[in-house]
Amino acid sequence: MSDTDMQQKLLQRIKARRSDITQYVSDIEPRGTRLTNISIICSAVASVLTAGPALGGTSFTEGIQNILQIADDSPVWRILCLAATLLSISTVIATNMYKSHDMSSRLSKAQAGNALLEGLETQIEFGSMPLQEGAKLYQQYIADVPFIHEKNSA
Secondary structure: OOHHHHHHHHHHHHHHHHHHHHHHHHHHHHHHHHHHHHHHHHHHHHHHHHHHHHHHHHHHHHHHHHHHOOOOOHHHHHHHHHHHHHHHHHHHHHHHHHHHOOHHHHHHHHHHHHHHHHHHHHHHHOOOOOHHHHHHHHHHHHHOOOOOOOOOOO
């Protein structure tokens, strides 16, 4: 196999791997943002639900009682507590899902790996890097993103 053929084969692998990384980033980034937003919003609303009665006292619960047109204020307390609990649980779930999947770290590694592969691709295309060195760097760069599975095989 000639050097030109080997260069083209390496470039195809790099492009395929970059495509896999780009797809991974486009999948995980919105998911991570969504989980973060859910955590922030649920936490804030749960805080408001618990702060209302704590700061407003009976006038707050009576106001809610009038809005909901309930004869007794006891259900108001239950509704506020239940809603705050459910939102707190949602916060914990969203935060732990984000952390357990190590989304922030993986996203950073994927983006960095894609940038390194782009630079490598450019150097190989313009012949400013020996093919053997390019192949070694390719192996190093993909070793940093083992969580991204190869889909677009060259």
